[in-house]
Amino acid sequence: MxxxxxxxxxxxxxxxxxxxxxxxxxxxxxxxxxxxxxxxxxxxxxxxxxxxxxxxxxxxxxxxxxxxxxxxxxxxxxxxxxxxxxxxxxxxxxxxxxxxxxxxxxxxxxxxxxxxxxxxxxxxxxxxxxxxxxxxxxxxxxxxxxxxxxxxxxxxxxxxxxxxxxxxxxxxxxxxxxxxxxCPKSFQDEFKNGAVLKSMTFKSTFVDTVHTTDGISNLMQEYDIRIEAIPKNKTISGNSAKAFLSKLSTKVFGSRSNERALNEFDRTTLVLGSAIGTSQKSFEWNTKDNEFIPVVYxxxxxxxxxxxxxxxxxxxxxxxxxxxxxxxxxxxxxxxxxxxx
Known part of the structure; x- marks a missing residue:
């Protein structure tokens, strides 16, 4: 179209x-x-x-x-x-x-x-x-x-x-x-089958409440963090993405006073690409329901x-x-x- x-x-x-x-x-x-x-x-x-x-x-x-x-x-x-x-x-x-x-x-x-x-x-x-x-x-x-x-x-x-x-x-x-x-499960299965994992992006807003004498630190008390993970293994299938994401999501980011695991970030997006060709499909990972929410083109x-x-x-x-x-x-x-x- x-x-x-x-x-x-x-x-x-x-x-x-x-x-x-x-x-x-x-x-x-x-x-x-x-x-x-x-x-x-x-x-x-x-x-x-x-x-x-x-x-x-x-x-x-x-x-x-x-x-x-x-x-x-x-x-x-x-x-x-x-x-x-x-x-x-x-x-x-x-x-x-x-x-x-x-x-x-x-x-x-x-x-x-x-x-x-x-x-x-x-x-x-x-x-x-x-x-x-x-x-x-x-x-x-x-x-x-x-x-x-x-x-x-x-x-x-x-x-x-x-x-x-x-x-x-x-x-x-x-x-x-x-x-x-x-999104119905049949669509989720269709999107995951025949695709490989291209990247995962985690995005969240951090708020620091610890005041310091550093003026810059006090100015940056609220900020967005975006982390992108690109697997070196180019053959991770869409069906395996769930297990791969679950393992990666336990990694912790942040300072000691404001640590947060990746699975606690506000938004997680996966990009799956066709194993043949260059087409890509976007999925939003819903950690609450443990499901992929694909964009249905x-x-x-x-x-x-x-x-x-x-x-x-x-x-x-x-x-x-x-x-x-x-x-x-x-x-x-x-x-x-x-x-x-």
């Missing part, structure tokens, strides 16, 4: 202030005026309406990131308006193409066909692009799931969209949920693309629906597997 399009997956649980298990049906009753005993269709429709209406709320915009998300409803402007958000109550899914992008900078819009036809773009004007999302909000359960596509590091709304989703389910009775990165998964370099949204929708049904749902809803058995 012309862009470096990818998918990122997240799961989250409703977080009621008084009760441990509250379903999306409960949330729709408590917060969305869905009635006393709403049907699955009414719950999904209420969540969908909540999603769409909240695109005009404050948390659809992030002043720190200088990005916003929304939905341009003018057909003359939004070329993918027919692929916009919709809901499927039978499967408890909300999905579609939304708009998002950066604002906050003075820019110039230049017309390539007419160099004299240029206009300015003020700091309150956003440059909106197209992004596909897919969300699962089951009425009978307390855990939801969503995936969001991005085109590159710069063409991304992943952070603001993640915050947007969890804020949708925060209220006077519900605390804001925590969205955790997720859409190249060779989505065969067609739009003229603007984004993936063909019809094909992407079909792909997301398929992997959700075949790979993701069985992992996040094992109770459904038991019921069907």
């Amino acid at each position: 012309a862009t470096n399009a990818k998918l990122e997956f997240y799961r989250f649980k409703l977080n009621h202030k008084d009760q441990e298990f509250k379903t999306f049906r409960d949330f729709a009753i408590d917060e969305l005026r869905a009635g006393r005993n709403p049907s699955d269709e009414k719950v999904t429709k209420a969540c969908f309406t909540h999603f769409i209406q909240s695109l005009k709320s404050d948390y659809a915009k992030d002043e720190n990131l200088k990005k916003k998300i929304g939905l341009e409803k003018k057909r003359s402007i939004n070329k993918y308006i027919d692929k916009g958000p919709s809901f499927n109550s039978a499967d408890s899914i909300i999905s579609g193409v939304i708009n998002g992008g950066p604002y906050g900078r003075e820019r110039i819009i230049s017309n390539n066909d007419d160099e004299d036809d240029s206009t300015t773009l003020g700091i309150n004007k956003a440059v909106l692009m197209y992004f596909y999302f897919f969300a699962y909000l089951p009425p009978d359960h307390n855990e939801g799931f969503f995936m969001i596509h991005s085109n590159s590091k710069d063409e991304s709304i992943t952070s603001i969209f993640r915050n947007y989703i969890v804020n949708l389910f925060r209220s006077t009775k519900y605390r804001k949920p925590v969205a955790e990165s997720f 859409l190249k060779n998964r989505i065969t067609n693309e739009n003229a603007d370099g984004t993936p063909d949204f019809d094909e992407l929708k079909q792909y997301c629906e398929t992997i959700f049904k075949d790979e993701i749902l069985p992992e996040i809803r094992p109770d459904l597997n038991a019921t069907r058995a």
Whole structure:
């Protein structure tokens, strides 16, 4: 694909202030005026309406990131308006193409066909692009799931969209949920098979609280440390990376007053490369769950693309629906597997 399009997956649980298990049906009753005993269709429709209406709320915009998300409803402007958000109550899914992008900078819009036809773009004007999302909000359960596509590091709304989703389910009775990165085991296995370990990077922020007479030391009481480990053995397989990382993670870095093992660093990234060729795949090591979280690139998964370099949204929708049904749902809803058995 012309862009470096990818998918990122997240799961989250409703977080009621008084009760441990509250379903999306409960949330729709408590917060969305869905009635006393709403049907699955009414719950999904209420969540969908909540999603769409909240695109005009404050948390659809992030002043720190200088990005916003929304939905341009003018057909003359939004070329993918027919692929916009919709809901499927039978499967408890909300999905579609939304708009998002950066604002906050003075820019110039230049017309390539007419160099004299240029206009300015003020700091309150956003440059909106197209992004596909897919969300699962089951009425009978307390855990939801969503995936969001991005085109590159710069063409991304992943952070603001993640915050947007969890804020949708925060209220006077519900605390804001925590969205955790997720990837089905089949994807993890696919990424690890046939690849070799290229490098590991550990990054963390250190804070020194010991005051000294050294002025420079007192100025540098907080700093980021980044350690990169590149194995001399070029044949360590992706499947062996876990054991190699576990051994290396016990190494200690820092001063006596501020020692920290590598497995206690805030972020750990592994780079696996194909044993043949130069392609690389990035993994984030989740020490909490002992899993790889790969970056799932859409190249060779989505065969067609739009003229603007984004993936063909019809094909992407079909792909997301398929992997959700075949790979993701069985992992996040094992109770459904038991019921069907």
